[in-house]
Amino acid sequence: MVSLQQHHCRLARSATLIIALLLGQSGAWAAVCANPGRDGQGGSDAVINSYFTGPATQTLSPGTRTFSLTRQRGTAPLRAGDLALLLQVQGASMNTANHADYGQLQGHGLVAEWVRIDRVEGEQVWAQGGGSGGGLLHGYVNAPASREQGRRRWQLVRVPQYEHFSLQQDSRALPWDGYTGGVLAVDVRRKVALNGHRLSVAGAGFRGGPALSLQGALGRPADWRYPAPSVQDRQAGYGHHASKGEGVAGTPVLLLEAGNGYPDGDMGRGAPANAGGGGNGLDLSHLRLGNGGGGGNGSVGGHGMPVEGGGLGGHVAPRALVLGGGGGAAARRKNDGGQGGAGGGLLLIRAAGLQGHGGLDLRGAAGSAAGDVGGGGGGGGTLWLDLPATDSLAITPDHAGGAGAKGGGQGGDGQLLARGERQWPGFQPLSVAGAEAGFRCRPAGHWITGVLFEDNGAGGGQAFNQRRDGEEASLPGLMLTLKDPVSGWKKTTTSDASGAFQFRLSEAQSRGQTLELSLSLPEGQQLPELPSLNGERGQRHGHQVRWPLQATADRHSGPLPLGLIAEPGWQAPDDTVLAPGGTAVLAFEYRAPVTGQVQFHSDHPAVRGLLMDRACSGDSEQWQSGQNAGWTVMAGERLCVRVPVRFGGQATRIPVTATTLPHNAPTGFIIAPQQTSVKILPGS
Structure with a gap:
């Protein structure tokens, strides 16, 4: 009796053998595969992914094979043969000027790829991807915020490789905490059966702006950005406006343990990339207050009220594997509240099918309220599907943005993405390079x-x-x-x-x-x-x-x-005009289809012999006549045969035959002799 574990080991060895054979037959054609089905039956655990990231300043260059992981969340350790998703979570650059263009994206670098883990030793990890030398295809950066750009973070997500995935309860992502999380990803060799349950990344994305009680300072109602108060100023309540939400372009300083937030300030109504803007204080005493803007993703977040001071909604995110933007906070004078809602997370499904009733929940979280003001809702999350081309999609994903509290802005809808062109309503194509899905590596x-x-x-x-x-x-x-x-x-x-x-x-x-x-x-x-x-x-x-x-x-x-063999290339020169009694040397060109020998022959009475011109330079290598000896040729080699003729005056066609004799040919295999000819016409 074969145990389930032995069965999956055999399947893994089978898949590895297939890939090795394909690599041997056709160079680099075969995709990178991990171990399809190695994690057996899934669906009984609420959290299935583990999350990792590296040192605060670690950069991974394209082609990298080994790097360090210093932070982990989730119970499953990383081990050889695992499948993982590597993605740049934050790294976009934006306009930081204090005017209406604040927060518009200037570039994003939000790349992602699937990798196979080949080795783990302590904090060191060896991975294989689709880049040069089997390394990473893209580059990834961990870096604190600078005066020009917000914080940049990448994470590695361990993705279980299930044989079957039949939900026994809802499955969810651990929420993004500024370093890791926010992603629910599954790879299934067979089908995902929802069984009335949900795969949920609701509210697991970028965090909303935190509320902060301030007594007022020197901010202006028209500010798009404003510095966050220091720890001492916070204790005194000195400061202005409300915090922006978190997004692809960085994290506000109030959500950080240490360091800097957005360039030139975290407070104010300007929306930083896909994050919502904070509500503005509309007077120096911070008595007239604006509500937070909603986070964005697939669509723009709603603006907070009032029009002249509410936080702006987050911008549309690039088409990429992104988390929904956090909503902006509402401006406050006393007491806490009015916080922005977190965005929806990132849900990725690679499976041979998706079946049953249930839900795909990517909703942004609602903002909260205190008194008459409220924070903006979080933007909806991102769904990415890799299913067989013939599959229909009977489940409608819920990727709505979260509601704004009081006058806070509604979060924008999320993104629906799929590998390849799909006819599913609302889906856009997005390819993600690297290790292939289990159902593609070893289909059921x-x-x-x-x-x-x-x-x-x-x-x-x-x-x-x-x-x-x-x-x-x-x-x-x-x-x-x-x-x-x-x-x-x-x-x-x-x-x-x-x-x-x-x-x-x-x-x-x-x-x-x-x-x-x-x-x-x-x-x-x-x-x-x-x-x-x-x-x-x-x-x-x-x-x-x-x-x-x-x-x-x-x-x-x-x-x-x-393994096919082509016919030889055998080409005659153009038809020639000669005066009666004249002579000419006509050049025929031969291209060898296979390593072996070739013989040339012509019985026409006008042919005086054959001149071999191996380099096609016009110089003869050897005179031949009668039945010819074989000339050694290499596959693909081009050589010429120069044919001296004496013209008798009557139009005639002169044939020359090339007979190819392959080396080590299988018994019974021959290449038929090739004949071509040139016509000689009389002229004055």
């Missing part, structure tokens, strides 16, 4: 893979070994067909830039039925040897090659190596 249905290349021995490779090596070229753009001969169902695909192809069948399409994979050989190409697919040798039908296979669930067919 049937997976068929292979690679097409020239198995000709180019660049020191070995011809006819059914393996792409040396400098053998890939063959992109060739069409393959998978069909069910009984039902008539058919699916086609083409080889990609590296020559690789794949078919993926869902569990519903993998019922053990017999299917047929076929390739129509392109003009001028031959398949010297028929490789086997799952032990079944291919069959030739004219210019088509076919393989039968059983479409069994949880099965991989392949990788199928298809």
Whole structure:
């Protein structure tokens, strides 16, 4: 009896073997995969992710493979074989001038990628991504706020790799605390079953501006930004306006343990990027007060009241994996209250399907009130889905912004994103690079893979070994067909830039039925040897090659190596005009399709012999006549044959034949002799 743990270990080894084979066959075609299904059955825990970040000033450059992690939240440790999401949570730059353009984005750098954890030793982590040398594709920065830019933070989120994910209770993200959190991410080899429960990141995003009781200072009703009071000033109640919310461009100082907040001040009605602005005090005594603005994300947050002093709503966030912006606080004179609501978090689902009744909750939190003023609501969060292309989406995500309290602004709606183009209403495409989803690495249905290349021995490779090596070229753009001969169902695909192809069948399409994979050989190409697919040798039908296979669930067919050989390139010169009795030397050009030998021959009486010109320089290498000896050629080599002729005066066509003799060709494989000709016409 095989235990569940042993089963998943075997699955992981199977996936690793498949990827290794694909890498061996087709260079860097295969995606990075972790260990699909290694965490077994999920859905019984309320919190499934763990969160990590590095030192306060650590920068990760593109290509990085190893870095430090110094802070963790969540119960599951990071270990080799884990899947993780690395993302720049904060890092946007914005306009900080004290006028109406305050807070507009100037750049964001909010990148993200999936990585596989290869090794963990103490605080040191080795990761593999989709960048140069298997390192990170993007760069990531942890840095405190400066006079030019707000605080920058990245985090690494451990993402469980479930075989099944069937919710037994609501699952949620730990809220963002300024360092980590705010993300709920799951990778499922099969389907996510909600069972009436919710996946929730509601209120888990950027934090709202905290309320602060102030007696007034020298702020103006028209201020877009104003310095936050020092600790001593806070104790005396000296200061003006209310705190802005937290967002992609930084964190207000009142939410920090130490350091600086937004450049040139954290208070006032200007909205910093997707965070809501704080309400302004409309007089020097801080008696007439403005409400906070709502946080933004997929849409702008609502403005706080009154029009002349309420905090502005947060701006639209860039299309990226972002947290909803925090709402701005309301201005206060005494007592606490009027705080901004937190934004919704980030929810990512990679699965073979999403089914059942339940909820995807990305709502921003409401602002709070004290007296007649209130904070702005948090912006809605961001949903990102990676599901099979054929899946419909029967669940409506709730990504509304939080309500503003009293006269506080409503939070803006969140973002709905998906891998690739989708027809789901309201969704926008966003690709996230790096390690592939488990259901793509090892689908629960049937997976068929292979690679097409020239198995000709180019660049020191070995011809006819059914393996792409040396400098053998890939063959992109060739069409393959998978069909069910009984039902008539058919699916086609083409080889990609590296020559690789794949078919993926869902569990519903993998019922053990017999299917047929076929390739129509392109003009001028031959398949010297028929490789086997799952032990079944291919069959030739004219210019088509076919393989039968059983479409069994949880099965991989392949990788199928298809090493083709092209016909030789053999080209005659343009037709020539000669005077009767005249002579000429005509140059024919040959390109070798495979390493081996070539013979040239012509029986035409006007041909006086053959001059070999290997470099096509116009200089003859050797005179040949009669039946020719073979000339050694390398795959892809170009050489010329110079043919001296004496013209008798009658129009004639002179044929020359090239016979290619491949080295180490399989038994029975030949390249048919190629003949081309030049026409000689009489002239004066």
